[in-house]
Structure formats: structure tokens, C-alpha cells
Amino acid sequence: MLEILNRINAVLWGPPSLILLAGTGLFLTFQLKGLQFSKLWYAFRLAFTKDKEDAGAEGDVSNFKALMTSLAGMIGNGNIAGVATAITLGGPGALFWMWLVGLVGMATKYAEALLAQIYRVKNDYGEYSSGPMYYIERGIGPKFKWLAVLFAFFAAFAALGIGNGVQSNTIADVMDNSFFVPGWVTGVILVILTGLIVFGGIKRISSVAGVFVPVMAILYIGSSILILILNYDQIIPAFELIFKHAFTPVSAAGGFSGIVVAQAMQHGVSKGVFSNEAGLGTVALIAGNARTTHPVKQALVAMTGTFIVTIVVCTMTGLVLIVTGFWDASGGLLSGVEHDPGLEAGALTSAAFGASLGVVGEYIVSISVIFFGFSTIIAWYVYGTKCFEYLFGLRYVAVYGVIYITATFLGTVMDLSTVWAFADTANALMMIPNLIGLLFLYKVIRTETQKFFANPVERINM
Structure with missing residues (x-):
């Protein structure tokens, strides 16, 4: 199974997909005139300050809670285990490509949230339903409903892997080792906790995320900054390695076969x-x-999530691995810091933190993995049910809930490499x-954005 998935991924994450992903981000960046850079400060103001007008707008949760729920899905073990996997398989240069896909991805994330609004x-419960399946069918037209159905099917399926199986598997691994x-x-505990939260609906999930995410982020980022302070003399060399190996191969050493630039790009982007x-x-x-008075406002708020996750959280993990020498898949032959070459994913990040603290x-890493992973599980339940609702209607959403919780347990006993490949x-x-x-x-994206910023009132508020 693992071999089959790896072959499929080699095709799916080959040049065509990478060009489509990066190309879409660059195209939207051009169409929006670099909005993710010029309006970033305004976007953060919208995200973390209360807007009295938005309080009375149509919607189910506040801008802040929507952002926290989104961040709960993003700030997961991809920021700990995923970054470690990218750097060990793609070298320090992989972090550069993560930054690049994150910066252009901010325009993509903005566009997705704008169209969602x-x-x-x-729906029949009086709650809002949104997503790519709705803007594909309603925006492009009914003739493209097949494309909307494909997204909903793949996303409902993906929620069981990226949002659930990967997270519960990593949590179980940490609970066992630490x-x-x-x-x-661990599987039984996760099933009980997940069930108690997710069956409370979107408002309970967003409330939990609004508490979990800030606490988790402060703990993890604060610890990372402390390690960087303790290893301050390695910070500049770390950046030199990142930029050097983004464009040049990592040399072979001992039994380590080296890393080519294409691997840095592939693992960094994916x-x-x-x-x-x-x-x-x-x-x-x-x-x-x-709840928002204009779609552009929520789109700007959503855009900040990509910046927080990639430019802040992922960078912290990557720099910690590099300054401590734990990026080296050869076990220390290249970095000069001897460590177990068999360490991977979250265990490698944990060892890097342990080397300094x-x-x-x-x-700290173990606790972060557990809480990051759990918050991702509950956030992706929202994503999966939205897609399942689109495909089969509200009547059968409870069926998906049972499937999702079952997958939570199964993820704790599956092989890690297979789960990551599936994700x-x-x-x-x-x-x-x-x-x-x-x-x-x-x-539509360009026109709505231009209309919003052409409004004198909005310019004053900025």
C-alpha cells in the first residue's frame, strides 16, 4: 500500500500540480496587486479587534472564532512533524519553498474565503454552508457541478486522513513514547473527547478552538524563541543553509545519499x-x-492564518531543527551534531527541543503535538461534514460523524508512513x-476586492 501511494504521490505532486498551485497563487497575487503584502496590517487589525458593525451581521460565529477554527485545522502536526519530515527529506532548503508557497498562498486563501462568503x-438548520463546491456550482454554473462533487468527495475523504488519521496517529505515537x-x-480517549465536542455543532467547536489555539501557539512559539536565544550564534548560519540548499543539493555523507534541489522543492511545497x-x-x-458586513473583511482575516502558520509557526520549527543540528538525516555527519538517524517526524522535533531545554x-513538544493534533481533528470534522452535507444532505451527516470518530480510533493503530502518504x-x-x-x-475575486477598497469609508477605517 505504501509503495502504491508513493507512486501516486510522485505523479500528483509532480511538476503539473506544483505549477498549478504556485501558478494560481502568483496569478491571484498579480490580479490582487500584492494585497497579501499591502493590506496585511489592516487584515491583522480586523482579525484581532472587535468590529461593532460585524456583530450585527449575518453569520453563525465571529470573524475571530472563524479564524481560530481555521487555525485549529492548520496549526496541527504538520507544523511539527510535517516540517521535520520536509527538512530531513528535502534538506534545509525545503523551508525556503515552504515560505514561498505560504506567501503566494495568502492570496489563494484570501480568494477562497471571499468566494465562500x-x-x-x-441549510435547513439555519446555519450557513459554504465551500469550493458551492462557489464552483453557483459561481461557474450548474454544468460544473461534477467538479463541485469531486471536491466534496475528495475533501470528505481527506478529512479522514489529513485531518484525522495523521493527527490521531501522531498523538498515539507521542503518548506511547512520552x-x-x-x-x-489513546484511541478510546480521543473518541470520547472528539464525540463530546463535535456533536455540539459549529458554535461549540469554534468556542473550543478560540481557547485552544492561542494557548497552544504561545506555548510552542515561546519555547522555540527561547531555543533560538540559547543558540543565537547559529541563527545566521541557519539562514545561510536555508537559502543555499534551496538552490543547491545537499552533499552525500557516509550512508546518506544526499538531497537534490527537486526534493527540496517537492517536500517543501507539499x-x-x-x-x-x-x-x-x-x-x-x-x-x-x-459574521461580517462585507466578504472582503472575512477574506482578509482568513489570509492572516496562512501567515501565522507558515511564516511564524513553521519557521520556528524549521529554525529549531537547523540551529540544533537535527535537520541532518545522516545522523550528524553534515551538521556536526550527532543524533539518531532513525528519528523522524515529531520524534525528531522533540529531540531537537530536548537538546536545548x-x-x-x-x-513541551509532546504536549504541543497532543493539543495541536486534537484541535485539528475537531476542526477537520467541520470540513468533512460540510462536504458530506453537500453530497448527501443533512439527514446523513450523523452517519459521517460515526465514520469520522471510528477513523479517529483506527488512526491510532495504523502505520505512520502509510498515513502520511495517504494524507x-x-x-x-x-x-x-x-x-x-x-x-x-x-x-469575481478581483471585482469585489476593487469595489471594497474603492469605498472611501473603508479607506478611512484602514
Whole structure:
């Protein structure tokens, strides 16, 4: 199974998909005149300050809670295990390609959230439903419903992997290694906790995310900054390695075969997408629930999530791995810091933290993995159910809930490498229909944005 998935991923994440992903981000950046850079400060103001006008607008949750739910889905083990996997398989240069896909991906994320607000609908429960399937069908036209169905099917399926199986698998691995808790016990605990939260609906999920995400981020980022301070003399050399190996191969050493530039690009881009989800369309599945007086406002708020995840959280993980020497897949022959070459994913990041902060550092990573992973599980439940609702209607959403919770348990006893490979496959399959939809609707994105910023009142508020 693993060999088959790896072959599929080699095709799905080959040059055509990477060109489509990066090309869409660059195209939208051009159409929006670099909005992710020129309006970034305004976007953060919208995200973290209360807007009295938005409080009375149509929607189910606040802009902030919508962002926190989205971040709960993004700030997961892709930022810990995913970054470590990208750097060990693609070298330090992989972090550069993660930055690049994150920066252009901010325009993509903006576009997804904007269209989510424009084409959202109310379901029979009085809650808003949104996502790529709605803006593909309602925006491009009914003739493209097949493309909308493909996205919804792939996304509902992907939620069981990237949002669930990968997370529960990594949590179980950490619980076993750090706290000696058997995988099946972790599975039972996750099933109970997940069930209690997800069956409370979007408002309970967003409330939990609004508490979880800030606490998790502060703990993890604060610890990372402390490690960088302790290893301050390695920060500049770390950046030199990142930029050097983004364009030149990593040399072979001992039994280590080296890393070519193509590997740095592939792993940096694929794991970058896995961590910030730009291009996958997931933010559109929650952005439509936000209360806002204008779609552009929520789109700007959603855009900040990609910056926080990629430029801040992923960078912290990557720099910690590099300054401590734990990026080296040869076990230290290249970095000069000897370590177990068999370490991978979250275990490698934990070892890097432990090298500077001792056992406290290892426990910080372990706790972060557990809470990051759990928040991702509950956020992706929202995504999966939105897609399942589109495909089969509200009547059968409870069926998906049972499937989802079952997958949570199964993920704790599956092989890690197979789960990661499956997650990469699912990402690509939901990304392609979404990007096609964005390209078809670029005129709507551009026009709505221009109208908003042409309004004198909005310019004053900025």
C-alpha cells in the first residue's frame, strides 16, 4: 500500500500540480496587486479587534472564532512533524519553498474565503454552508457541478486522513513514547473527547478552538524563541543553509545519499500546503459561517492564518531543527551534531527541543503535538461534514460523524508512513478541483476586492 501511494504521490505532486498551485497563487497575487503584502496590517487589525458593525451581521460565529477554527485545522502536526519530515527529506532548503508557497498562498486563501462568503447558503438548520463546491456550482454554473462533487468527495475523504488519521496517529505515537500509554487507550480517549465536542455543532467547536489555539501557539512559539536565544550564534548560519540548499543539493555523507534541489522543492511545497492548507479550499468551508458586513473583511482575516502558520509557526520549527543540528538525516555527519538517524517526524522535533531545554523541551513538544493534533481533528470534522452535507444532505451527516470518530480510533493503530502518504494523496485530489474553480472565478475575486477598497469609508477605517 505504501509503495502504491508513493507512486501516486510522485505523479500528483509532480511538476503539473506544483505549477498549478504556485501558478494560481502568483496569478491571484498579480490580479490582487500584492494585497497579501499591502493590506496585511489592516487584515491583522480586523482579525484581532472587535468590529461593532460585524456583530450585527449575518453569520453563525465571529470573524475571530472563524479564524481560530481555521487555525485549529492548520496549526496541527504538520507544523511539527510535517516540517521535520520536509527538512530531513528535502534538506534545509525545503523551508525556503515552504515560505514561498505560504506567501503566494495568502492570496489563494484570501480568494477562497471571499468566494465562500459570496456564494454561501443557509441549510435547513439555519446555519450557513459554504465551500469550493458551492462557489464552483453557483459561481461557474450548474454544468460544473461534477467538479463541485469531486471536491466534496475528495475533501470528505481527506478529512479522514489529513485531518484525522495523521493527527490521531501522531498523538498515539507521542503518548506511547512520552507517557507509556498504549495506542488503543489513546484511541478510546480521543473518541470520547472528539464525540463530546463535535456533536455540539459549529458554535461549540469554534468556542473550543478560540481557547485552544492561542494557548497552544504561545506555548510552542515561546519555547522555540527561547531555543533560538540559547543558540543565537547559529541563527545566521541557519539562514545561510536555508537559502543555499534551496538552490543547491545537499552533499552525500557516509550512508546518506544526499538531497537534490527537486526534493527540496517537492517536500517543501507539499508539506507547506499540508501545514497552511492554501489551495485546498478548507478555509472556505468555515469562512462562510463568519459574521461580517462585507466578504472582503472575512477574506482578509482568513489570509492572516496562512501567515501565522507558515511564516511564524513553521519557521520556528524549521529554525529549531537547523540551529540544533537535527535537520541532518545522516545522523550528524553534515551538521556536526550527532543524533539518531532513525528519528523522524515529531520524534525528531522533540529531540531537537530536548537538546536545548532538556526533558522539559521534550515534554513541551509532546504536549504541543497532543493539543495541536486534537484541535485539528475537531476542526477537520467541520470540513468533512460540510462536504458530506453537500453530497448527501443533512439527514446523513450523523452517519459521517460515526465514520469520522471510528477513523479517529483506527488512526491510532495504523502505520505512520502509510498515513502520511495517504494524507499527501488526499491533499492533491482536493486541491486540483478547488484551484480550477478559483481560476474560473478570478474576475469575481478581483471585482469585489476593487469595489471594497474603492469605498472611501473603508479607506478611512484602514
